[in-house]
Amino acid sequence: MTDERDELLIGEALVGEEPEIAHIDLIIGSKRGAAGAAFASSIAQPRQGHTPILGVIRPNLPTKPMTLIVPKVSIRNLADAEKIFGPAQSAIAKAVADAVEEGVIRKSQAEEFVVIVSVFIHPRGKDYQRIYRYNYAATKLALSRAVEKFPNIDKVLEEKDKSIHAMIGFRINNLKKPPYLEVALDIPDWRRVEGIVRALPKSDAIIIEAGTPLIKRYGVEVVQKIHQLRPETVVFADLKTLDTGNLEARMAGDATADVVGFSGLAPVSTMEKFIEECKKVGALSLMDTLNVPNPVKVLKKLKVTPDIVELHRAIDVEQAQGSEWRNIGAVRKVCGNNVLVAVAGGIRVDKVEKALKAGADILVVGRAITAAKDVTGAARAFLQRMGVEEVDQFRVMTDF
Helix, strand or coil, X not given: CCCHHHCEXXXXXXXXXXXXXXXXXXXXXXXXXXXXXXXXXXXXXXXXXXXXXXXXXXXXXXXXXXXXXXXXXXXXXXXXXXHHHHHHHXXXXXXXXXXXXCCCCCHHHCCCEEXXXXXXXXXXXXXXXXXXXXXHHHHHHHXXXXXXXCCCHHHHHHHCCCCCCCCCCCCCCCCCCCXXXXXXXXXXXXXXXXXXXXXXXXXXXXXXXXXXXXXXXXXXXXXXXXXXXXXXXXXXXXXXXXXXXXXXXXXXXXXXXXXXXXXXXXXXXXHHHHHHHHHXXXXXXXXXXXXXXXXXXXXXXXXXXCCEEEEECCCCCCCCCCHHHHHHHHHHHHHCCCCEEEEECCCCXXXXXXXXXXXXXXXXXXXXXXXXXXXXXXXXXXXXXXXXXXXXXXXXXXXX
């Protein structure tokens, strides 16, 4: 049985609206454990602008368990100090006491445990009523989450690819829910590219490909320009790297590419360095099989396999469409079930079901969308045939 002195519970909560919004981080634990040591150290060694204070319901009435409040934002003047020493201090202390009364914290732990609360008070916050209520609610919520050990790992894994952080306003898509529509921008004309990017419907299922001609003309920085227009969309830098694999992968990663492509014709060492470098910069690696006679044979030579394999037929070769799709099962056998398989070359709307049935995860479409008079309508036609759903389209969100 675990000794209570060894237990360190951690909770977090965000409640309210700006500028009085409350963000609470807290720890609960025994006075004789890590929490107690941190409690004593914080009181004994205060830092300028972040001096910790005891949580009191009113002067001369500290809450139990003893609670230490640590400001996250530097206190620079008397007005800042009043918000901490007034509504925030009282709200947090009351929330801790109420948590005991409601059984969130056991009464027997009131003397044994201590609480350390890190509190955010925005310098522009002025409404004491809101500061009090938001910090009270956030503290109670953080306490209950700490005791319940919320979230568990299953909840984290369920939510991680759905979540949007309030401070950045967009979701990073790791391509976990295929199928996807990849729109290939092989047009070396930024004005036309910008128009197409703006016209594409907003969808979690769209990948934008910065094609090789586009990158050759404008440099890999064109990826950033696309992300400025569509921060939430996955952007693929189609480098078709043949040499200096780690260098080119790093360049694309630094330019914010989500996916970076190399050629399956490259030397094995180049491909392996490319894949490893993509892992370092947080990008997905893609092997382009254009002109590769036997992609599966190449994959078997690699010590590390790419995240995506693109079975690519040249645009000019129309007659053999679909023959290369027979390799999809063999690719998965070598790379594992987590590999994504893209198919490229002359994909039309009427071929969508066939490609998906063959096991394709990503459909690469170029002129059928980019040269259409109605780019939005053409892209929607593909998405509808693919039967994709938006992430959490029908969920009404507060926090969970």
